[in-house]
Amino acid sequence: MHFSKIILAALACGSVNAAPVSDMEYVPIEKRDFNLNAFLAMIVETFPVNVPVNGICSALGVGETALAVAFGLNINANSKGCADVTVVFARGTCDPGNVGALVGPPFLNAVKKAIGSSKSVTFQGVEYPASVDGYLRADPKAGVTMAKIVTDTIAKCPNTQFVLSGYSQGGYAVHNAAKNLDANARSKVKAVVVFGDPMSKQPVQGIDPSRVHIVCHKGDNICDAGPIITLQHITYAEDADSSAAFVVSKL
Secondary structure: OOHHHHHHHHHHHOOHHHOOOOOOOOOOHHHHOOOHHHHHHHHHHHOOOOEEHHHOHHHHHHHHHHHHHHHOOOOOOOOOOOOOEEEEEEOOOOOOOOOOOOOHHHHHHHHHHHHOOOOOEEEEEOOOOOOHHHHHOOOOHHHHHHHHHHHHHHHHOOOOEEEEEEEOOHHHHHHHHHHHOOHHHHHOEEEEEEEOOOOOOOOOOOOOHHHEEEEOOOOOHHHHOOOEEOHHHHOHHHHHHHHHHHHHHHO
16 A cells, blocks of 8 residues: 555655645635646555455555645645635545645635635534445535534624535535535535535535536546545546635535
8 A cells, every 4th residue: 555655755745844734724725736747646646446446445544644744735624713604514435634635725725826815714623424334325414513503603604605515425514414404504615616526426415516516536436336446536636726616616
């Protein structure tokens, strides 16, 4: 599984001082010299692929943590106060922190960059186990948690607009969150973005389809609710900018 390679790459690129912490505000990736091609290359070289999800959990956790250190990414996003836009993100199976490293940080930073100074934006990851068993059972509990984040935020910040997003198992959270929101809360959801969505063939209940952006790579078995992690499933960082542009077009 090449763990030694990924750890050495992490140390060469960043050192422990770049380790992500839970209370950090997001800093745009471009200020950290983030290189998407290098990020994807590290994934391609070091992550095991074409293996069942129940056989890759430890590799995902170790590999993503090393990616986060190497590229200075926060694996946690915790909202601080009210903003014009609130992005709620559910990570994938076995991803570390509350937004992971493979998709969450690149997407969240792309959104922040795309919005620029026109609106204030805050991010919140969904705290849930993201276990292999949860994926295999399509556990709906994370969706309840995501919906509660939305309703609790509305109570404190009634004027905020929401973006609901998730990756892999986090797609279940997004779909189930929409089912658990009332009409008022749904009206505040301006965009939905799901990467590697295991429910890709199903609509997001109660959300205008024109506001929904499902990103599924050809050959991604998870998009068919399958059990195999392919290379196509772990390279959605390449879709961060285009997905952020979609979000901005809906705000």
